[in-house]
Amino acid sequence: MKDFTFYNPTRIEFGQGKENNIGQYVAEYGVSKVLIVYGSERIKKSGLFDRVVASLQEKGISYEELGGVVSNPVLSKVHEGIQLAKEKQVDGILAVGGGSVLDSVKAIAAGAKYDGDVWDFFVFKAFVQEALPLFSIITLAATGSEMNNGGVVMNEATKEKFALMAPSLFPKVSVISPELQSTVTREYLVYSAADIFAHCLDLYFSASYIPTFIKGHIENILRTVIRTTEILLEEPDNYEARGEFAWAATQALNGSTFTGVEGNSYDTHIVEHAMSALFNIAHGAGLSIVLPAWMKWHKQQNVAQYERFAKEVFGVEGADAGIQALEDWFKKIGTPVKLEEGNIPRNAIADLAENAHGLATNWGVGEKYTTQVITEILELA
Amino acid sequence: MKDFTFYNPTRIEFGQGKENNIGQYVAEYGVSKVLIVYGSERIKKSGLFDRVVASLQEKGISYEELGGVVSNPVLSKVHEGIQLAKEKQVDGILAVGGGSVLDSVKAIAAGAKYDGDVWDFFVFKAFVQEALPLFSIITLAATGSEMNNGGVVMNEATKEKFALMAPSLFPKVSVISPELQSTVTREYLVYSAADIFAHCLDLYFSASYIPTFIKGHIENILRTVIRTTEILLEEPDNYEARGEFAWAATQALNGSTFTGVEGNSYDTHIVEHAMSALFNIAHGAGLSIVLPAWMKWHKQQNVAQYERFAKEVFGVEGADAGIQALEDWFKKIGTPVKLEEGNIPRNAIADLAENAHGLATNWGVGEKYTTQVITEILELA
Known part of the structure; x- marks a missing residue:
């Protein structure tokens, strides 16, 4: 065994219908306004988005939204999210989607607390000092992003698909609801x-x-x-x-x-x-x-x-x-x-x-x- | 898969000589005075105690000590620890030993923040609301207590060996140093x-x-x-x-x-x-x-x-x-x-x-x- 540090404070809420408790989970961390980030409109058609919003509202949490995250998530969308998070002064971010949504959310959470360009973190020009608390409802199992502190994003301009990682980027709570994933x-x-x-x-x-x-x-x-x-x-x-x-x-x-x-x-x-x-x-x-x-x-x-x-x-x-x-x-x-x-x-x-x-x-x-x-x-x- | 919540925020510092960094780990959590709890005098003879104290002092952390925790740890020793923690106003507890020391420390950490008898927690008369932050250097692998939030203590009066468990009883940091365990x-x-x-x-x-x-x-x-x-x-x-x-x-x-x-x-x-x-x-x-x-x-x-x-x-x-x-x-x-x-x-x-x-x-x-x-x-x- 080589020396190691193991630290993983993400709380996993695993089970049927746990996405309907997301308002409670977010509220426990003192967050009052979240940016909901997602991919396609599929989560609206399925009713998932409405259920999430209802759960948040029940706990008095308001929200902004940003859809359109694509597979192989791109930096331009992350920039959009950071701008929105800053403008609308959200104090938490909620990913509803798969690995690409989560990865984007990590970059947004870090970028929202940083004055420079978030890409600095990917090329080690700067290190993440703080981030907005982030939460997730994962609709596709694969990347493990729901329980780690890393994310991968592609810079369209340079065609570089790079990663960022920081202790503050562990999701506070991630919901794994197998039923939600059955439509994959x-x-x-x-x-x-x-x-x-x-x-x-x-x-x-x-x-x-x-x-x-x-x-x-x-x-x-x-x-x-x-x-x-x-x-x-x-x-x-x-x-x-x-x-x-x-x-x-x-x-x-x-x-x-x-x-x-x-x-x-x-x-x-x-x-x-x-x-x-x-x-x-x-x-x-x-x-x-x-x-x-x-x-x-x-x-x-x-x-x-x-x-x-x-x-x-x-x-x-x-x-x-x-x-x-x-x-x-x-x-x-x-x-x-x-x-x-x-x-x-x-x-x-x-x-x-x-x-x-x-x-x-x-x-x-x-x-x-x-x-x-x-x-x-x-x-x- | 049945529904579950998984949450384990204990940071594990695993490796040779990591016990010598304990001062740094404790300092990261803002603790300035710890109660060191241990079992036999063996940790003094081996020099471990001195190394721990040196590491704490290097970071300006003062300490009190309580030795004599026995296998199948007893409530009277826990009471002694709670009294000491309160009197000396420590703001953290450090276990140096095996499972029985760690289990005792969890009860002390909870009892130090409670006005009633700590045994109340074991018989569900009360629930742990808060606890002093606790740390451990584990010298005997067996109980897993270094990375969970439970502890078992025996009430000598009633001959009941019962358990307590609470979210606040996860160690903040546990050191697992295999070399320390080789003398078992x-x-x-x-x-x-x-x-x-x-x-x-x-x-x-x-x-x-x-x-x-x-x-x-x-x-x-x-x-x-x-x-x-x-x-x-x-x-x-x-x-x-x-x-x-x-x-x-x-x-x-x-x-x-x-x-x-x-x-x-x-x-x-x-x-x-x-x-x-x-x-x-x-x-x-x-x-x-x-x-x-x-x-x-x-x-x-x-x-x-x-x-x-x-x-x-x-x-x-x-x-x-x-x-x-x-x-x-x-x-x-x-x-x-x-x-x-x-x-x-x-x-x-x-x-x-x-x-x-x-x-x-x-x-x-x-x-x-x-x-x-x-x-x-x-x-x-």
Whole structure:
């Protein structure tokens, strides 16, 4: 076990209908006016928005709203949110949506308390000192953003998809209501599964040291994702499977998998963020393309771990068989594994490699992930 | 998944020498004078106490001290601590020791802010409204008390070993320094292993519903305990094993194993607390006696789960074989499995059953755990 600090004060309110208590949760933190941030108008059509507003109003909490957050959330929308938060003097922010909404909300919460450009935080020109308290009702399980203090946003001008992280950016309360997630499309379910796999496997394979206890923790998450995804593809309304899938997704990126680990990096995410930035592919779809390719490129660096993965997660023997089993499983559930399947032309590899190398440099692994290395990986996809 | 709230704001500082930063951790919470609570004088002889004091003084934090907390911590010592905390006007409490010190500190932290008798909290005559901020340096992994908000204390007058729990009783910061734990005796290592097993298995078997994801989480904890205990019996200074053992112990009672679970109770703890109260047996030793007996009595109520346990934890087939494997493992590591081995005379069963039934009633399962049922269980031990 390597030294670590574990701190995660987010309160999770998990269960059926808990979104109807959001007014109470927000009120407990002394917030009187929130900015509700969401994606498409779907939450209005479904009645969720009205239920949220009713719950807030019951506790005397007023609100402003900002819709239109897109997958692969963009900086311009974050700027819009910051301006609105400042103008309307809200004292809290509520995300209602998936990972992209939550990520945007984290940037808005930090930017609303900062005089400079919020992008400064993403490029380490400044560090988040304070933020508005933030809350979430998560409608898509995948990113773990509901229980961590990080967020990823794309700067459209520079085509950089970068991250910010700060102690003040843990949501105060996040609602996980499995029923709300049961309307997620088949497509986004399998992309989410790929995203969770990538969160786990980036760490599992890249770490120079990982405690056996944590290997077991990650394998349990992955087995849960496999089992529940298969159930949900057959029965989208299976509440138990939806709930376990959601909670496994949260655990995959709430810090618990990082405890005692050393030398890990976000290898597949580095490559995928370039794909999202240049081609606006769904994050999970990009990851399911990158992951098997990266594993093929990487396996020689950590063969024993690949053998363990094969056995513990897919019940097969040997590093190659494990990678093949994952690729086969991605095909089976219907998420892409080749660039072409994601509509990414092979002649874009050079641009992708350059963009990804920029992020690798920003994240301190630019020497490992040169454009040449990233090119090699992408050519395997 | 059943509805749940998960909230655990304790910050864990895990690693070698982190106890030497305790002054900094305490100062971050604005505390200027702490009551240091500990057990035996061993922490003075080892130099730990001096290092703690030096770290506090470096940050300008003054201190009072209270030693002499015993295993199966007693109410009279808690009263002493509360009086001292009030008289000396400390604004924080620091536990340096194992679970019994931490449990005492929680009661002191609550009692120091209460005008009545702290025992009121244990018998639900009153509820903890506020508490002094508390910190810990844990020198024995077992109870998980370093990352939860509960504590168990024995009332010597009534021979009741009861618990208190409150949102304000999470430690602000707990230091887990594996090296500090390497001097734990062989005896207390194996008692700790039994304690962790009981924390996990009370839940695992008694729950009327438990998500498969959580079953896997618990099994991973138990496999880790088996593996690391065996290493530590051979090599007490094995840092990796000590660290994994400690972190698994924390996870076993930090709330993570309870998420989405329904209908669980602390069955073996109910019986064991009576044994500790009447015979002052080490808690873990009492648990290793009760656990296999309780499992034999209980297995018919949940056969499938016992079969799963056998396979996933010990790699054997069948409910009975799993129970036998656990009993054999307890014998192998050298923790008692029969009343006689714990120096508890068989003619005490009636008194034990009566005492345990009292706690069962206090914890809301008095109808299930009648004196007759508890007698049956103890007769199997």
